[in-house]
Amino acid sequence: MKNSGSNGANISNEGGLSMTHFWQQNASILSLSVVLVALVAIGTLVSSSFFSLENFKIILLAVAGTTVVALGMTMVVISGEIDLSVAGTAVLSGIVGAALFDTGSAFIVVSAVLAVGLLLGFLNGLLVVWIGIPSLIATLAMLGIARALANTVSSGQAAYPDNLPGYLWFGRGDLWGVPVPILTLLLAAILAITLTRYTAFGVKLYATGGNAAAATLSGIRTGRVKIVTFMICGVLAAVAGILESARLSYINPAAYPGMELRVLAITVLGGAALVGGSGTILGTLLAAMIIGVINSLLNQLGVSIYLQQVVTALIILAVVVPGIRQRQVAK
């Protein structure tokens, strides 16, 4: 009963697993959608060029990299952990890839980048699960280590993938008229939604973050779930690194300062609570779009990038605080 029974039951009535939880999540997604629609409406009223396919393409391109990482971060946060090392992972994997530029094969470079991302995620998982270091500390240390290694491997020099059209394609190419970074984001989002909503792994993920002890008792290997989640986040950070460096045709060992905090802001805005067990990929996607639309709007209004930071911070607070109050009342 302990093992397969309850486990199977969990999977079969996924929707009913936590009915109230489900409604809460939907309420948060509903409010995020309302905010997004309102912002788009304001944008359309304020600027004639806002509501155009071209502008939406620009908005999506601007947030694609960060959002891909945010998908991974969301899963890590759902599992009850945190990953501050994403910028380190993106940089180190990119630099290792850059060391292989001479092979002239985009396939080898991209595979190496993804492998490094996977490996760093695995190491994060080991430190957190096996050694028992709080993930905040373990991934913070990993951020420092990965950045330091990236600096050492590259001798602090930037690399330029100019002679690798296959690599540049990830940032600049398009398929059926859609830019590759947007397609990559779509693909990652579909995979992430499928994984969290429609697979046994997704159920285990929410169970692990919601109540690890109960999950363990019902036969879920929570440690393994967490390690896999960290690995997914590592790979997605590496993917984001590829998208960004290919778009800029430039790999810099000091790139993406503060990325972890930006990604976390999106994740939290999307409704994931840092205690674990809640949050959705859809919420994170909506949150990323909200941030993208705000930035685009403020850009068109000619607001300085620094004031944008302040406005973004206030909007996050404005969205997050009422949500928290609601949940408190509901309890």
Add this chain to the structure above:
Amino acid sequence: MSAKTDLSVPHSTTSRSLLRLFKDPLIWLIVLVFIVGIITSPYFLTPLNLANAIRNSAAIGLLSLGMTMVLLTGRIDLSVAATMVFSVIVGVTITTQIGAVLDERWIVRGNSFVGPPMLVIVITLLAGIGVGILNGIGVAYLKVASFIMTLVMLTALRGLSYIFTNGAPFYLKGATFDWIGDSVYLGMPTGFLIFLAALAVMLLFLKGTVAGSRFYAIGGNEIATMYAGIKTARYVVAAFAISGGCAALAGIVLTARLKSVEAPLGGGYELTAIAIAVIGGVSLAGGIGSPWRTFLATLLFALGLNLFGLWGVSTSYQNLIIGLVLIVAVGISSIRQRMKQD
């Protein structure tokens, strides 16, 4: 690591606390750094070098002390570094405005500030405490998770810092700034003495007063503390206010040393401050930790960095080593804890 004992024997005799001092692995690590330093570098034990090492520890040490306060209550403060820079910038900006009202020009050619330093310092401290109170209200009364509240604060303050300075640095002129930044008494720089004073006040407060002990109580079991009739929200606000005050103090010490302040200064210091507090044995879950051990961890950090500098290790390797030390220190303690539980 052994920080747990700190609370269980609060009123031990001097000899026992001395004994405990020497059982502290941080002390032995500091001694080790000294021994290795003396052996490997002829410059390590010179007064000038030691003064430099501890001078550089003052700002990050003050941030770590504030962080310790907040961590004790089971919260976290990611905004410390942003607060540090922001409050000095606010101090300079408001003082300049006051000067404008008084028909004085306190910002002269080349963005140099020549107004009264004491006014800047007072406003800086008030700004830091104000930011802390805002953080505290968000966390304690609006119930925003501290990680999010202070992350949002970090973003906003960095943006505001750029706006107030137009992205250009302020240069700080004046004897008071020189005194804080450059003077040395008995081999100890003024900035470090300020750090020591803050440490002494915090130790007396936490270990010597009832109010201080309540911070531990809140971190240990907040609900029980609340049921005991203690208004926990006020203490949480106080912890953030103290952290903000420490950050402002750190800002004064750091900018007086650099003789300038600019918006991107101290990026990432918040993470170093967390690392130092945790190496000092402060638990992220709250209730465990001591400013004294945070102080020791700060010294260890500063002396270690100084030694790497003398060895000519590049800064990128320094981050690598800090990361590894963090993993090993916390790893050992968590493995030991787990073995104890088993």
